[in-house]
Amino acid sequence: MYVYADNAATTSLSPRALEAMMPYFSEVYGNASSLHTPGQRAAEALQRARETVAKAINADFKEVYFTGGGSEADNQAILSGAALGARKGKKHIVSTAFEHHAVLHTLDKLKKQGFEITLLDVHENGVVTAQDVARAIREDTALVTVMFVNNEIGTIQPIGEIGAVCRERGVLFHTDAVQAVGHVPVDVKALNVDMLSMAAHKFHGPKGVGALYARKGVPLVNVIEGGQQERGKRGGTENIPGIVGMAAALEEAVANMDRDSAYVTALREKLIEGLLQIPHSRLNGDREKRVPGTVNFCFEGIEGESLLLLLDARGIAASSGSACTSGSLDPSHVLLALGLPHEIAHGSLRLSFDAQMTEQGIDHIIRSVPEVVSYLREMSPVWDELERGQTPHLI
Numbered sequence: 015m016y017v018y019a020d021n022a023a024t025t026s027l028s029p030r031a032l033e034a035m036m037p038y039f040s041e042v043y044g045n046a047s048s049l050h051t052p053g054q055r056a057a058e059a060l061q062r063a064r065e066t067v068a069k070a071i072n073a074d075f076k077e078v079y080f081t082g083g084g085s086e087a088d089n090q091a092i093l094s095g096a097a098l099g100a101r102k103g104k105k106h107i108v109s110t111a112f113e114h115h116a117v118l119h120t121l122d123k124l125k126k127q128g129f130e131i132t133l134l135d136v137h138e139n140g141v142v143t144a145q146d147v148a149r150a151i152r153e154d155t156a157l158v159t160v161m162f163v164n165n166e167i168g169t170i171q172p173i174g175e176i177g178a179v180c181r182e183r184g185v186l187f188h189t190d191a192v193q194a195v196g197h198v199p200v201d202v203k204a205l206n207v208d209m210l211s212m213a214a215h216k217f218h219g220p221k222g223v224g225a226l227y228a229r230k231g232v233p234l235v236n237v238i239e240g241g242q243q244e245r246g247k248r249g250g251t252e253n254i255p256g257i258v259g260m261a262a263a264l265e266e267a268v269a270n271m272d273r274d275s276a277y278v279t280a281l282r283e284k285l286i287e288g289l290l291q292i293p294h295s296r297l298n299g300d301r302e303k304r305v306p307g308t309v310n311f312c313f314e315g316i317e318g319e320s321l322l323l324l325l326d327a328r329g330i331a332a333s334s335g336s337a338c339t340s341g342s343l344d345p346s347h348v349l350l351a352l353g354l355p356h357e358i359a360h361g362s363l364r365l366s367f368d369a370q371m372t373e374q375g376i377d378h379i380i381r382s383v384p385e386v387v388s389y390l391r392e393m394s395p396v397w398d399e400l401e402r403g404q405t406p407h408l409i
Contacts, residue, residue, distance in 0.1 A: 017331065
């Protein structure tokens with residue numbers, strides 16, 4: 015059997031989303047900006063999709079802007095918050111050390127433009143507190159950006175509490191909710207968020223489409239110029255098939271969320287218990303404050319890349335962290351932010367799944383991972399030194 019356990023990287027396209035998309039490839043193919051009948055049929059589909067996405071997060075449809083994905087939405091939100099702050103003489107931004115690189119690299123860009131960036135340390139359990147954020151906010155703080163769910167370890171941040179702090183202090187608040195939307199309840203009003211990013215392919219929608227929620231009154235700067243699409247805030251002909259597919263997938267995910275969450279959480283707990291039986295293993299991040307289907311482990315004495323290749327040979331698709339940094343030989347910045355030493359962070363494994371996972375699939379993972387870890391340790395001079403007591407165990 016082959017088990018796909020890399021949903022945090024991308025998910026399969028749901029049949030419902032595919033069915034919804036199909037007419038907009040060949041039948042309703044007009045440009046939504048055109049005034050003729052084919053164009054207006056496309057525009058009507060665009061509007062319905064916007065309303066569906068807005069309803070899923072308790073927003074007004076006028077607050078939803080479609081993008082090319084989560085990274086674009088992150089960029090636009092952060093650059094917009096920075097521009098607004100700069101106009102008011104505020105050039106300080108608060109974020110965390112374990113954000114997705116779409117956020118961290120945008121902050122690096124702003125740093126070169128004279129902004130001061132405060133990256134909050136992450137507690138060992140993979141959670142940043144509202145108190146941490148409150149202490150970091152200053153008179154010149156333009157924006158706070160904290161991810162909803164960490165993409166590598168799956169921990170959920172107290173977004174509602176952080177949003178309340180930001181609202182009280184009069185600071186714009188953005189959350190990268192790419193790993194949250196479709197998996198946990200998201201209510202932008204209750205959470206006090208000003209901007210929120212999402213990506214369709216994380217909840218069984220198509221790749222190449224996402225959305226940015228921006229509360230009424232929050233001015234957006236354009237990342238892509240070229241036309242009056244998306245109320246003048248994102249140039250380019252709208253990807254109607256992708257947007258329709260995103261809306262259908264999100265509507266389906268929200269409708270099934272309670273049922274799926276209970277099922278996936280039970281599988282997750284079984285997997286955690288099974289992998290904790292491996293000597294010198296560690297679950298990364300809080301066991302309870304996490305999305306249902308993401309688990310991240312470190313195994314002392316091995317390299318994550320070798321682990322992934324051998325698991326693939328045994329029919330298991332997994333990752334060692336973010337797909338966006340899979341070509342890097344550096345240890346995960348997320349695990350380093352948790353305080354793990356480099357030699358431990360190198361041996362990480364992320365397993366992410368949803369309701370498509372079966373109990374048989376979880377059993378296959380629980381059987382295979384200990385065997386592969388044992389095999390790699392037998393060949394490892396590092397493990398040999400640990401076992402002979404030349405080097406102390408860190409896990």
